[in-house]
Amino acid sequence: MVTNLGLVNLPNQQYRLLAKKGATFTIMVVGESGLGKTTFINTLFATSVKTHSDDQLRHEQPVRKTVEISITRAELEEKGFKLRLNIIDTPGFGDNVNNTNAWEPIVDFIDDQHEAYMQQENQPDRKAKYDMRVHACLYFIRPTGHSLKPLDIEALRALATRVNVIPVIAKADTLDADEMQLFKEHIRSVLDSQNITVYQPLDLSNGQPLPEQLPYSVIGSEKMLQNEHGQEVRGRQYSWGVAEVENEDHCDFKKLRNLLVRTHMLDLVHSTDELHYGAYRSQAITTRQPGETRNRSQVNPQYKEEEQALRRAFTEQVNVEVSRFNKWEHNLIAERDRLNKDLEDTHAAIRKLQIEVDQLAGRA
Numbered sequence: 001m002v003t004n005l006g007l008v009n010l011p012n013q014q015y016r017l018l019a020k021k022g023a024t025f026t027i028m029v030v031g032e033s034g035l036g037k038t039t040f041i042n043t044l045f046a047t048s049v050k051t052h053s054d055d056q057l058r059h060e061q062p063v064r065k066t067v068e069i070s071i072t073r074a075e076l077e078e079k080g081f082k083l084r085l086n087i088i089d090t091p092g093f094g095d096n097v098n099n100t101n102a103w104e105p106i107v108d109f110i111d112d113q114h115e116a117y118m119q120q121e122n123q124p125d126r127k128a129k130y131d132m133r134v135h136a137c138l139y140f141i142r143p144t145g146h147s148l149k150p151l152d153i154e155a156l157r158a159l160a161t162r163v164n165v166i167p168v169i170a171k172a173d174t175l176d177a178d179e180m181q182l183f184k185e186h187i188r189s190v191l192d193s194q195n196i197t198v199y200q201p202l203d204l205s206n207g208q209p210l211p212e213q214l215p216y217s218v219i220g221s222e223k224m225l226q227n228e229h230g231q232e233v234r235g236r237q238y239s240w241g242v243a244e245v246e247n248e249d250h251c252d253f254k255k256l257r258n259l260l261v262r263t264h265m266l267d268l269v270h271s272t273d274e275l276h277y278g279a280y281r282s283q284a285i286t287t288r289q290p291g292e293t294r295n296r297s298q299v300n301p302q303y304k305e306e307e308q309a310l311r312r313a314f315t316e317q318v319n320v321e322v323s324r325f326n327k328w329e330h331n332l333i334a335e336r337d338r339l340n341k342d343l344e345d346t347h348a349a350i351r352k353l354q355i356e357v358d359q360l361a362g363r364a
């Protein structure tokens with residue numbers, strides 16, 4: 001079906017393991033609206049899955065806004081090695097006046113996949129599992145050349161604790177090489193200072209971080225054009241020439257594709273299973289009663305924060321009421337004592353009068 005994807009270059013032992021199991025690999029794209037996420041997916045399919053069934057169809061469609069989470073599936077095969085590839089497209093955020101928590105449906109989707117997998121693990125028949133856990137989440141960043149938006153920082157923070165996040169600079173053709181270099185450095189330093197841990201690809205031979213650093217810059221295009229050497233290339237036309245998708249001098253598309261479907265696919269699968277799914281599972285185990293199903297407020301840290309804030313507000317309110325009641329009770333007791341004293345005085349006065357009455361009556 002497809003050639004030269006490099007799947008057979010996976011280390012032998014892992015290759016056998018995956019070939020036996022039949023591997024599934026799931027990539028998700030996330031980010032602001034209009035950054036080229038859908039175009040990127042089409043570009044990736046067009047350059048990887050040459051005979052994709054609805055390829056033609058996709059190209060003829062005008063580019064539309066993605067309105068719901070959608071999944072495109074493909075099966076890649078190379079020399080008997082089969083890979084099921086899922087690519088999840090998500091609607092971009094950033095259009096609304098209030099974008100607070102715009103990434104929540106995406107975070108819920110990721111949690112839902114962990115939950116579904118965990119529920120299946122608890123079933124006696126462990127064979128045919130539906131597995132849509134996200135192995136790589138490509139986060140698209142607007143190529144402003146300046147900074148990350150607060151919305152991006154919050155979305156990245158929520159995603160990075162659940163999934164392997166790979167930051168991607170969209171529309172690399174709109175920045176020149178120097179601007180791109182500075183922008184990459186800036187993004188790295190922001191992620192660092194915000195303590196956001198994105199996926200760090202390692203050199204698999206020595207375990208050291210790869211010199212080609214994140215984020216990856218990408219160009220997406222659904223068109224084939226002629227470059228200055230007369231070659232047919234995928235790219236975007238400019239007056240100065242063609243910005244080429246698969247030219248490493250123009251962007252990191254090839255590096256990113258290599259990382260995803262060749263060199264780091266297994267690492268992404270393993271770290272999803274061990275790190276992210278593992279964390280979800282252990283949190284579920286420690287916070288739930290046996291047999292209890294997922295309660296989002298227990299699982300989602302954001303709901304947890306809201307719940308804690310509510311609890312705090314409630315406790316404060318109760319404390320205020322309790323002290324008001326104590327004061328009222330105190331006043332009431334003081335009033336009762338005063339009235340009792342009055343009563344005693346009145347009794348004493350009555351007794352005194354009674355004696356006087358008796359004495360007067362005796363005399364009479």
Ligand SMILES: Nc1nc2c(ncn2[C@@H]2O[C@H](COP(=O)(O)OP(=O)(O)OP(=O)(O)O)[C@@H](O)[C@H]2O)c(=O)[nH]1
Pocket residue numbers: 031032033034035036037038039040063064065066067090091092093170171172173174218219220221236
């Ligand atoms: N210059 C440039 N334009 C791009 C690139 N990729 C996509 N575009 C254009 O950007 C516009 C939006 O692309 P989409 O792929 O629909 O963006 P999206 O991120 O899926 O948007 P939503 O579905 O609304 O979230 C289209 O006009 C694309 O042709 C790129 O690499 N460079």
Ligand SMILES: [Mg+2]
Pocket residue numbers: 037038039064065066089090091092
């Ligand atoms: Mg889209």
